Amino acid sequence: xPIDHFSFTNNITFRLRYLINTESFKSNGPIFFYTGxxxxxxxxxKNTGFMWDIAPEFSAAVVFAEHRFYGKTQPxxxxxxxxxxxxxxxxxxxxxxxxxxxxxYLKNERIPFAKNSPLIVFGGSYGGMLxxxxxxxxxxxxxxxxxxxxxxxxxxxxxxxxxxxxxxxTRTFVNSGCSLKNILAAWRSIQLLAKTxxxxxxxxxxxKIEEKSKLIEESDAKALIGFAKEAMESMAMVDYxxxxxxxxxxxxxxxxxxxxxxxxxxxxxxxxSAEQIYKLLNLYYNSTGKTETLCVKPDKCSGAYAAxxxxxxxxxxxxxxxxxxxxxxxxxxxxxxxxxxFTLDKFTxxxxxxxxxxxxxxxxxxxxxxxxxxxxxxxxxxxxxFSNGYLDPWSGGGWRLYPTTKGTLVSLIVEDGAHHYDLxxxxxxxxxxVKEVRNLEKLHISRxxxxxxxxxxxxxxxxxxxxxxxxx
Amino acid sequence: xPIDHFSFTNNITFRLRYLINTESFKSNGPIFFYTGxxxxxxxxxKNTGFMWDIAPEFSAAVVFAEHRFYGKTQPxxxxxxxxxxxxxxxxxxxxxxxxxxxxxYLKNERIPFAKNSPLIVFGGSYGGMLxxxxxxxxxxxxxxxxxxxxxxxxxxxxxxxxxxxxxxxTRTFVNSGCSLKNILAAWRSIQLLAKTxxxxxxxxxxxKIEEKSKLIEESDAKALIGFAKEAMESMAMVDYxxxxxxxxxxxxxxxxxxxxxxxxxxxxxxxxSAEQIYKLLNLYYNSTGKTETLCVKPDKCSGAYAAxxxxxxxxxxxxxxxxxxxxxxxxxxxxxxxxxxFTLDKFTxxxxxxxxxxxxxxxxxxxxxxxxxxxxxxxxxxxxxFSNGYLDPWSGGGWRLYPTTKGTLVSLIVEDGAHHYDLxxxxxxxxxxVKEVRNLEKLHISRxxxxxxxxxxxxxxxxxxxxxxxxx
Numbered sequence: 010x011p012i013d014h015f016s017f018t019n020n021i022t023f024r025l026r027y028l029i030n031t032e033s034f035k036s037n038g039p040i041f042f043y044t045g046x047x048x049x050x051x052x053x054x055k056n057t058g059f060m061w062d063i064a065p066e067f068s069a070a071v072v073f074a075e076h077r078f079y080g081k082t083q084p085x086x087x088x089x090x091x092x093x094x095x096x097x098x099x100x101x102x103x104x105x106x107x108x109x110x111x112x113x114y115l116k117n118e119r120i121p122f123a124k125n126s127p128l129i130v131f132g133g134s135y136g137g138m139l140x141x142x143x144x145x146x147x148x149x150x151x152x153x154x155x156x157x158x159x160x161x162x163x164x165x166x167x168x169x170x171x172x173x174x175x176x177x178x179t180r181t182f183v184n185s186g187c188s189l190k191n192i193l194a195a196w197r198s199i200q201l202l203a204k205t206x207x208x209x210x211x212x213x214x215x216x217k218i219e220e221k222s223k224l225i226e227e228s229d230a231k232a233l234i235g236f237a238k239e240a241m242e243s244m245a246m247v248d249y250x251x252x253x254x255x256x257x258x259x260x261x262x263x264x265x266x267x268x269x270x271x272x273x274x275x276x277x278x279x280x281x282s283a284e285q286i287y288k289l290l291n292l293y294y295n296s297t298g299k300t301e302t303l304c305v306k307p308d309k310c311s312g313a314y315a316a317x318x319x320x321x322x323x324x325x326x327x328x329x330x331x332x333x334x335x336x337x338x339x340x341x342x343x344x345x346x347x348x349x350x351f352t353l354d355k356f357t358x359x360x361x362x363x364x365x366x367x368x369x370x371x372x373x374x375x376x377x378x379x380x381x382x383x384x385x386x387x388x389x390x391x392x393x394x395f396s397n398g399y400l401d402p403w404s405g406g407g408w409r410l411y412p413t414t415k416g417t418l419v420s421l422i423v424e425d426g427a428h429h430y431d432l433x434x435x436x437x438x439x440x441x442x443v444k445e446v447r448n449l450e451k452l453h454i455s456r457x458x459x460x461x462x463x464x465x466x467x468x469x470x471x472x473x474x475x476x477x478x479x480x481x
Numbered sequence: 482x483p484i485d486h487f488s489f490t491n492n493i494t495f496r497l498r499y500l501i502n503t504e505s506f507k508s509n510g511p512i513f514f515y516t517g518x519x520x521x522x523x524x525x526x527k528n529t530g531f532m533w534d535i536a537p538e539f540s541a542a543v544v545f546a547e548h549r550f551y552g553k554t555q556p557x558x559x560x561x562x563x564x565x566x567x568x569x570x571x572x573x574x575x576x577x578x579x580x581x582x583x584x585x586y587l588k589n590e591r592i593p594f595a596k597n598s599p600l601i602v603f604g605g606s607y608g609g610m611l612x613x614x615x616x617x618x619x620x621x622x623x624x625x626x627x628x629x630x631x632x633x634x635x636x637x638x639x640x641x642x643x644x645x646x647x648x649x650x651t652r653t654f655v656n657s658g659c660s661l662k663n664i665l666a667a668w669r670s671i672q673l674l675a676k677t678x679x680x681x682x683x684x685x686x687x688x689k690i691e692e693k694s695k696l697i698e699e700s701d702a703k704a705l706i707g708f709a710k711e712a713m714e715s716m717a718m719v720d721y722x723x724x725x726x727x728x729x730x731x732x733x734x735x736x737x738x739x740x741x742x743x744x745x746x747x748x749x750x751x752x753x754s755a756e757q758i759y760k761l762l763n764l765y766y767n768s769t770g771k772t773e774t775l776c777v778k779p780d781k782c783s784g785a786y787a788a789x790x791x792x793x794x795x796x797x798x799x800x801x802x803x804x805x806x807x808x809x810x811x812x813x814x815x816x817x818x819x820x821x822x823f824t825l826d827k828f829t830x831x832x833x834x835x836x837x838x839x840x841x842x843x844x845x846x847x848x849x850x851x852x853x854x855x856x857x858x859x860x861x862x863x864x865x866x867f868s869n870g871y872l873d874p875w876s877g878g879g880w881r882l883y884p885t886t887k888g889t890l891v892s893l894i895v896e897d898g899a900h901h902y903d904l905x906x907x908x909x910x911x912x913x914x915v916k917e918v919r920n921l922e923k924l925h926i927s928r929x930x931x932x933x934x935x936x937x938x939x940x941x942x943x944x945x946x947x948x949x950x951x952x953x
Contacts, residue, residue: 015487017801018569020844097490149856329489372492384621
């Protein structure tokens with residue numbers, strides 16, 4: 010794969026990893042292609058059972074492509090993250106072009122009898138954005154896209170409220186039985202306890218806080234609250250109806266489980282109030298009972314998203330092209346501490362702190378790139394399903410917050426669905442709304458495949474005609 | 482403008498030149514935007530009178546954008562062409578992204594009351610490809626495109642016969658009254674004369690060949706014939722019905738003029754036969770009577786296309802992304818000496834010879850880039866007019882060789898038109914077919930503007946709705 014598809018300043022190439030299964034594939038059957046995300050592709054292959062489930066009935070090949078600079082796809086090996094001159098090639102447009110090259114290779118060389126195969130892309134979250142953008146930018150390569158939980162509009166000047174993420178987190182928790190009052194009280198109690206030595210000692214012990222990240226001064230309350238916030242945000246994302254292990258191993262309906270801790274009508278002082286949060290953290294980080302301590306300061310030990318691998322990859326994208334304004338506006342909009350407004354200045358400072366070591370400079374941040382490049386509307390796109398879960402905080406930036414159809418662009422809402430729930434494999438506990446959405450998705454995929462086959466035939470005919478009918 | 486829109490390995494920026502005229506512009510009127518070509522933008526502004534002609538009735542602003550690395554837009558000043566590390570940023574995708582940035586700047590900062598202006602792109606030849614690709618890749622930025630004489634399919638695997646260019650040149654000359662027999666005889670005579678010292682001396686004197694490029698051995702006949710071929714190809718391109726100065730100053734219907742030299746029924750020997758070619762060359766290079774000598778070896782003195790400026794720019798693009806297979810298959814298909822088939826090996830050798838000095842390596846050539854990136858079909862594109870002239874050899878690679886409509890993609894043929902004749906300003910000698918095509922183009926432009934205004938209104942409404950209707 011060329012490291013740079015759009016300039017010709019070097020001809021460095023690298024190997025891009027992909028997983029492939031052609032067991033169900035029959036001649037000219039479709040290729041189901043997952044547009045990999047900000048992490049090792051194996052995790053996505055495991056958590057995207059939908060593609061595997063439906064491959065046999067469509068006689069489809071299943072492919073999972075790893076995104077450059079994630080998992081085992083490190084273009085410069087151990088130096089991939091070392092400096093701007095290397096890491097700079099981690100960008101969404103380059104990734105899309107990788108996928109196009111891979112698709113051409115698969116169709117023409119890797120998979121026999123796939124030359125005219127319809128190509129359907131699937132993706133969730135950032136991968137969902139890539140799936141949608143594949144169809145808008147390369148409609149001659151991709152016949153249709155399932156873009157699940159893809160916050161394609163979560164950028165500047167696209168009119169997404171910057172606090173919508175935490176509004177939805179709050180809605181999911183409150184609708185799952187959490188007492189808003191208790192959660193607000195818990196933050197207050199943590200802050201009060203953190204004011205004294207005794208209180209901090211109690212917090213450090215109670216929360217089993219790792220040595221390196223112990224609370225030592227009053228302001229450390231913020232770190233603990235921030236840590237709990239991240240857990241709650243993640244839990245809203247993975248609020249599936251059954252045991253699952255996406256960001257962390259969790260029981261079914263984890264938010265409802267957590268909310269059981271937040272229901273006591275009369276709390277007995279700050280310690281009992283704060284303890285509710287500990288129970289939630291223990292559920293999120295220690296449902297298996299094996300975690301012994303919590304690291305509440307991600308810069309001191311290890312962060313919440315380390316599970317996805319390449320912990321600096323997404324921050325790099327966020328500090329260059331994927332600038333997604335996000336903050337909490339506090340009660341009554343959400344139940345977190347207010348840190349709105351989001352400002353580019355503050356964000357740039359964070360980026361400098363993180364990436365100074367690479368030679369990063371603020372000029373590398375292009376906060377308007379995504380909207381300029383991919384658009385805040387899709388005037389000519391067709392054959393995309395945007396699916397979003399009502400429980401999922403990312404749904405706030407998806408295409409339409411309600412079910413709708415515009416031409417062949419479709420917005421589907423999984424009423425009791427979390428983050429790309431529809432992409433998961435079928436499960437006995439599946440809700441009726443996810444089953445319905447998956448069935449609709451299958452209908453759209455069938456139509457796209459039919460259309461693609463017709464178009465391919467027509468195209469071949471026209472090409473032959475052109476060859477024979479030279480106008481001289 | 483960032484030098485690299487798609488990676489983040491540096492934050493070098495440069496200034497992109499554009500010409501602007503807002504005399505006719507009224508609030509929210511359209512912007513007519515020319516997507517500049519492989520040359521100084523001023524030449525295109527002078528030869529694209531159509532945009533100027535229709536701007537007043539549309540209350541439009543007129544903008545001509547210069548393509549990076551051409552004209553005065555040299556991102557690295559005098560070193561722009563010095564080495565791969567600089568010249569590598571000369572690419573079509575980077576140029577499109579430049580235009581998007583420029584458009585956003587024009588709408589939001591440079592032109593007052595243009596924030597919601599419809600944006601129509603115009604381009605001819607390579608600029609026409611860019612116009613079409615702007616609409617396919619950036620439909621959220623560009624509302625419609627007039628892509629004149631744009632050979633968008635002139636690449637590998639798109640089923641364009643590699644000899645179609647010279648077939649059409651031949652057709653244009655024969656249909657303009659040239660005797661096929663006489664032209665073939667002329668090549669033969671030049672080859673025979675070049676065999677002897679006397680013959681070569683006669684040719685050097687007769688053709689007024691510049692000292693540096695004099696014929697000195699038998700094989701030099703090829704250089705002279707190649708030189709004449711280039712002139713004939715260019716004349717077919719600029720066969721306009723009136724005096725014009727695009728590639729070279731010429732009388733009206735220059736091919737018909739030239740063909741007057743090729744009509745004698747019985748030629749009196751090789752000299753008279755060869756002289757026909759001299760007369761043609763004299764017409765093409767010396768219609769003003771001021772040119773004293775001809776340089777028939779472009780590597781020794783100066784080539785036919787030097788008039789466009791930056792003579793290495795287009796070859797660079799051809800040696801990286803714009804690999805357009807082209808060759809002559811000889812009689813009966815065309816009246817040139819056979820040099821088919823086109824092979825990548827031979828072409829790569831030429832590229833190495835030309836660009837060795839920059840550090841160019843064959844790995845930088847990506848012969849499938851254009852078709853992979855932009856497609857050999859446009860399954861979702863809308864609002865593009867592809868216009869082609871029947872006299873123009875480039876028409877062979879345009880979208881449809883006959884007038885047709887597919888959705889809102891339109892193919893128009895100017896029956897007696899040469900290279901992007903429709904983009905030229907109106908002239909008393911204009912043919913009825915060009916007038917008709919321009920009128921149709923105006924109708925399409927009106928429709929695109931109406932649609933864009935409606936879509937903008939709708940979009941503003943939805944955006945507001947999103948802001949107010951947060952789902953919590």
